[in-house]
Amino acid sequence: MAIKTILTEPNKLLRQISKSVEKVGKEEQRLMDDMLETMYSANGIGLAAIQIGIPKRIIVMDISKDENKKEPRYFVNPVIKNKDKLKSTYEEGCLSVPNQFAEIDRPKNCEVEYLDYSGEKKLLKAEGLLATCIQHEMDHLEGILFIDYLSKLKKSMIIKKLSKNKSNRIVV
Numbered sequence: 001m002a003i004k005t006i007l008t009e010p011n012k013l014l015r016q017i018s019k020s021v022e023k024v025g026k027e028e029q030r031l032m033d034d035m036l037e038t039m040y041s042a043n044g045i046g047l048a049a050i051q052i053g054i055p056k057r058i059i060v061m062d063i064s065k066d067e068n069k070k071e072p073r074y075f076v077n078p079v080i081k082n083k084d085k086l087k088s089t090y091e092e093g094c095l096s097v098p099n100q101f102a103e104i105d106r107p108k109n110c111e112v113e114y115l116d117y118s119g120e121k122k123l124l125k126a127e128g129l130l131a132t133c134i135q136h137e138m139d140h141l142e143g144i145l146f147i148d149y150l151s152k153l154k155k156s157m158i159i160k161k162l163s164k165n166k167s168n169r170i171v172v
């Protein structure tokens with residue numbers, strides 16, 4: 001396993017639409033292992049492949065609160081089958097939008113069809129944090145970030161802040 005660099009906004013790659021995976025093989029499993037390790041090391045609860053620059057429809061997630069009881073989840077080619085009309089609100093952040101948070105409304109429940117780590121077809125009924133997290137990650141596959149749901153002004157302020165941080169960054 002290897003820890004990869006997480007891309008941050010603004011970055012054109014994050015706006016790319018990811019491609020479906022034809023089959024879950026060794027290469028995809030290695031990618032999922034790397035993504036999970038990268039996510040854990042950044043203290044995130046979800047990560048999409050495009051966040052490490054790979055435009056494949058793959059997501060890893062772990063929303064368990066207990067450090068000692070990890071519950072990794074893997075979603076390949078996820079598709080939302082049903083969405084609730086009811087919304088729930090969480091204060092969201094994103095590893096690709098560092099240190100920025102905003103309240104976002106999303107459908108409270110959803111049903112997701114996907115392939116798991118072994119390439120088996122699964123259907124998951126998700127609610128609460130899990131449903132929100134899946135929807136946030138699936139947005140990444142379409143090149144959408146949570147800040148896209150904010151007003152133009154708020155969004156541009158955040159991007160400006162992030163760009164400024166970037167120009168101050170040096171690698172020596």
Ligand code: NI
Pocket residue numbers: 093094095096136137140
């Ligand atoms: Ni994110």
